[in-house]
Amino acid sequence: MLDTLIERIRDAHETRSPLIIQGGGSKTFYGSADEGEVLGTRKLTGVVDYQPKELVLTARAGTPLAEIETLLGEQNQMLAFEPPHFSPSPQPLWNY
Amino acid sequence: MTVPFDTAFLKTLQTLLPADSLLTAPEDTRPFESDGLTAYRATPDVVALPESEAQVAAILRLCHQYKVPVVARGAGTGLAAGALPVDGAVLLVLAKLDRIKAIDPLARTAVVEPGVRNLSISEAVAAHGLYYAPDPSSQIACSIGGNVAENSGGVHCLKYGLTVHNILKLRAWTIDGQLLEIGNESLDAPGYDLLALLTGSEGMLAVITEVTVKLMPRPERAQVMLAAFDDVAKAGAAVGNIIAAGVIPAGLEMMDRLALQAAEAFVHAGYPLDCEALLLCEVDGVNEEVSANIFIVREVLEASGAIEIRTAENEEQRLKFWAGRKAAFPAVGRLAPDYYCMDGTIPRGALPHVLKRISEMSAEYGLAVANVFHAGDGNLHPLILFDANQPGELAKAESFGGQILELCVAVGGTITGEHGVGLEKIKQMCTQFATPELARFHDVKAAFDPDKLLNPGKAVPELHRCAEWGAMHVHAGQLPHPELPRF
Numbered sequence: 001m002l003d004t005l006i007e008r009i010r011d012a013h014e015t016r017s018p019l020i021i022q023g024g025g026s027k028t029f030y031g032s033a034d035e036g037e038v039l040g041t042r043k044l045t046g047v048v049d050y051q052p053k054e055l056v057l058t059a060r061a062g063t064p065l066a067e068i069e070t071l072l073g074e075q076n077q078m079l080a081f082e083p084p085h086f087s088p089s090p091q092p093l094w095n096y
Numbered sequence: 097m098t099v100p101f102d103t104a105f106l107k108t109l110q111t112l113l114p115a116d117s118l119l120t121a122p123e124d125t126r127p128f129e130s131d132g133l134t135a136y137r138a139t140p141d142v143v144a145l146p147e148s149e150a151q152v153a154a155i156l157r158l159c160h161q162y163k164v165p166v167v168a169r170g171a172g173t174g175l176a177a178g179a180l181p182v183d184g185a186v187l188l189v190l191a192k193l194d195r196i197k198a199i200d201p202l203a204r205t206a207v208v209e210p211g212v213r214n215l216s217i218s219e220a221v222a223a224h225g226l227y228y229a230p231d232p233s234s235q236i237a238c239s240i241g242g243n244v245a246e247n248s249g250g251v252h253c254l255k256y257g258l259t260v261h262n263i264l265k266l267r268a269w270t271i272d273g274q275l276l277e278i279g280n281e282s283l284d285a286p287g288y289d290l291l292a293l294l295t296g297s298e299g300m301l302a303v304i305t306e307v308t309v310k311l312m313p314r315p316e317r318a319q320v321m322l323a324a325f326d327d328v329a330k331a332g333a334a335v336g337n338i339i340a341a342g343v344i345p346a347g348l349e350m351m352d353r354l355a356l357q358a359a360e361a362f363v364h365a366g367y368p369l370d371c372e373a374l375l376l377c378e379v380d381g382v383n384e385e386v387s388a389n390i391f392i393v394r395e396v397l398e399a400s401g402a403i404e405i406r407t408a409e410n411e412e413q414r415l416k417f418w419a420g421r422k423a424a425f426p427a428v429g430r431l432a433p434d435y436y437c438m439d440g441t442i443p444r445g446a447l448p449h450v451l452k453r454i455s456e457m458s459a460e461y462g463l464a465v466a467n468v469f470h471a472g473d474g475n476l477h478p479l480i481l482f483d484a485n486q487p488g489e490l491a492k493a494e495s496f497g498g499q500i501l502e503l504c505v506a507v508g509g510t511i512t513g514e515h516g517v518g519l520e521k522i523k524q525m526c527t528q529f530a531t532p533e534l535a536r537f538h539d540v541k542a543a544f545d546p547d548k549l550l551n552p553g554k555a556v557p558e559l560h561r562c563a564e565w566g567a568m569h570v571h572a573g574q575l576p577h578p579e580l581p582r583f
Contacts, residue, residue: 053336054443076342 001043008039023062026086052077100141100184105162109144109186112154117192119143128187131172131179132234133520135436135490140167140181147192149267149305156303157273159186165549166271168299170210170242173234175437176518178246178298182552190241193305196220204311205264205281210241210304214248217309226311229256232514233422241304247296249514251347251421254472255380256312258514260295267306268294271549276302293540298516299551301544315380318346319390320414323402324371328352328467331373332447334400335471338377339444341396343389346380348472349421352451355428355466355479356420362427365420366413368404375402375471376421378414424468425479431466432481436493440504441513444474453503454478461496463489475513476504502527517555525555526562534559 012019018036022028041062048058052075059068065085072078110118119125120142129137146152159166165185172179172189181187194211201224206217214235218227231250232238238248243259244266256262265279279291294301325331331350338345351359356374360367367374375397379389390407397405408414420427428435442450451467458465464481478500482493501511501524511517511524525534537556541548557565 051443051445053340054445055339056443075340 005039005041005044012037012039024064047071101164102162105158105164106142108158109142109155112151112158113144113146117145117147117151119145125187128169128172128181128189131169131174131177131518133175133177133180133518135434135484135494136177136180136519138181138183140187141184143187143189145189145192149193149269152188152190152193152303152305153269153273153275155186155188156269156271159549160272160547163547163549165552166303167551168241168245168303170239170245171213171234171237173238174242174246174518175439175515176246176512176520178516178518178551178554179242180519180554185552188303190303190305191239193241194239197306199224201226201311203281204313205308206311207306207308208240209306210244211239214238214240214243217311221311222314224311225314227314228262228309229253229312230259230262233425240307240309244295244304244307245297245299246514246516249470249473249475251349251378251470253514254348254470255344255346260292262310263291263295263307264310265306265308266291266294266304268302268304270302271545271547279308281308296516298518298555300541300555301550303550315346316382317386318378318380318414319386320347320376320378320408320417321390321393321397322367322406322408322417323375323377323397324368324404325373325375325401326371326403327401328373328451329448330401331375332444332451332471334375334397334402335447336444337396337400338393339472341392343379343392343396345377345389345393345472347376347378348470349376350374350467350469350471351376351421351424352467354431354464355424355468358427358431358466359420359424359468362430363419363423365416367417367420371403376417378418421468424466428466428468428479428481432464433483433485434481434490434493435466436480436482436490436497437515438476438478438480438497438500439512439515440476440478440501440509442474442476442504442507442509444471446507446509447471447474450476450503450507454500457496457499457503461492463493463496470513473513474509476500498524519554522554522557522561523565525557526565531559531562534562 019039020034020036022038023041044060044062046060046063050057125140125143128143129139144155165182166188167182167185168188169179170190191211193209195209196212198207199221204226206221208217229252230248231252232248247259249258264281268276279285335348351374353372356367357369360369377393379386394405408417454465466479469475469477480493480496482489484490505527511521511528517525
């Protein structure tokens with residue numbers, strides 16, 4: 001999946017075509033629409049590493065927030081920031 | 097004496113400052129030859145001690161006009177030779193900008209000049225029941241401008257964060273004399289996070305003239321516990337177990353046998369001596385929270401195999417327990433003519449392995465090591481003991497230190513936790529970062545200071561230097577051409 005994304009970014013760079021980096025798209029209603037092709041990170045998912053003792057979790061960019069919050073909850077831990085979910089559907093981690 | 101400056105430059109510089117704020121005579125400039133890392137020394141050619149922001153800006157504009165490098169310096173307590181003078185540069189000492197300009201107890205902020213000492217902020221706001229949380233060991237002397245430049249930490253950063261988490265806003269000047277107002281009085285600001293970029297930039301990007309800091313309410317209660325272990329690895333594991341139990345201690349510190357014995361001999365803190373490692377764990381907060389957490393920590397320490405656990409019975413004993421830890425560096429200083437303080441950070445889980453490797457390397461090098469460190473956040477401070485009067489011992493200590501830092505990187509850590517890179521760790525930056533990352537650092541530098549006038553030769557190595565030093569590692573720490581000037 002990562003290889004596909006890298007290839008698309010390289011192509012876009014070569015052809016000078018803008019990309020819209022998008023995760024779950026839960027905040028697309030907000031602000032004006034972007035121009036360009038959507039580069040979706042939805043398929044780039046999964047927690048790479050989680051060490052509760054280190055208080056550190058590494059996840060791929062498209063991992064739904066809900067998945068991470070559930071995993072943390074099992075260890076009685078939580079994220080210190082609370083991005084609004086805005087939808088019941090699974091949310092990606094880093095999607096502004 | 098000869099000063100390597102254009103006469104017109106020096107004449108103009110003299111008009112910018114009162115006579116006693118510009119030092120050029122060697123007996124005046126010598127005290128500024130090093131920062132806290134005294135193994136690195138260079139007498140500065142000119143020391144400028146501005147008293148106002150306007151003077152700082154004027155000096156920078158003049159230096160930019162004549163392409164004279166500038167090394168900014170605060171209180172000079174840094175431990176990585178970040179404020180080491182550079183030949184042909186102006187050493188810009190900001191210690192005289194020491195006014196606390198405003199305190200807002202309701203917003204819990206203070207606006208201070210860069211030369212204000214870390215501890216004096218807490219003293220100034222104590223009447224409001226507030227304090228400034230980051231507390232580097234040098235807090236009695238170090239200044240807030242230097243704290244921002246190095247993103248300083250301290251015993252309490254495990255719970256309360258580093259300098260970057262405790263400041264809101266900066267006024268800073270670029271080398272061409274432009275004012276940057278970065279950050280905001282609220283918690284978030286649009287645009288790139290230049291506040292985080294400048295924090296820890298080691299005097300490479302801009303000169304800070306004002307810092308707005310966040311203040312914290314003093315915790316209702318703080319309580320410290322002490323636990324002795326017969327095995328360093330068990331103490332290391334206990335650190336992770338405490339965090340996993342859901343307690344974030346205000347401070348979680350560790351000392352090994354050599355360090356704790358030195359500390360006990362020095363300040364008589366009442367530490368148990370018949371052990372291999374000592375943990376100090378402080379919990380703070382409201383009364384009920386502290387009581388609950390002490391109970392949890394005690395259980396975890398017992399389960400982790402502590403051979404003795406004590407809770408400070410009163411405030412006097414709490415301060416005594418801390419006094420030993422806070423005096424550990426000078427205490428270790430009594431064990432050998434010199435020590436070299438390292439500053440690597442590792443994932444907590446790697447503590448037992450790394451401590452074991454350090455003790456093996458200590459035997460290989462024939463140099464003793466005392467370990468005193470912020471165990472909770474994995475920030476190691478191995479103190480390598482040596483005697484600089486013995487030929488070759490300093491080089492041996494530096495080589496040993498370099499290997500410790502490379503070990504930190506190998507286990508997923510970093511070459512500095514809180515002291516910064518400065519000149520000291522510049523070689524290890526080549527181990528920490530790959531070429532594309534270092535190239536981005538140079539791009540950032542160029543965006544602020546294209547002529548490379550601010551603190552040249554520090555913090556970020558030139559790429560070709562990494563290639564040269566790469567060869568050095570093959571040759572067991574021997575520079576290929578020691579006769580060549582290195583910076």
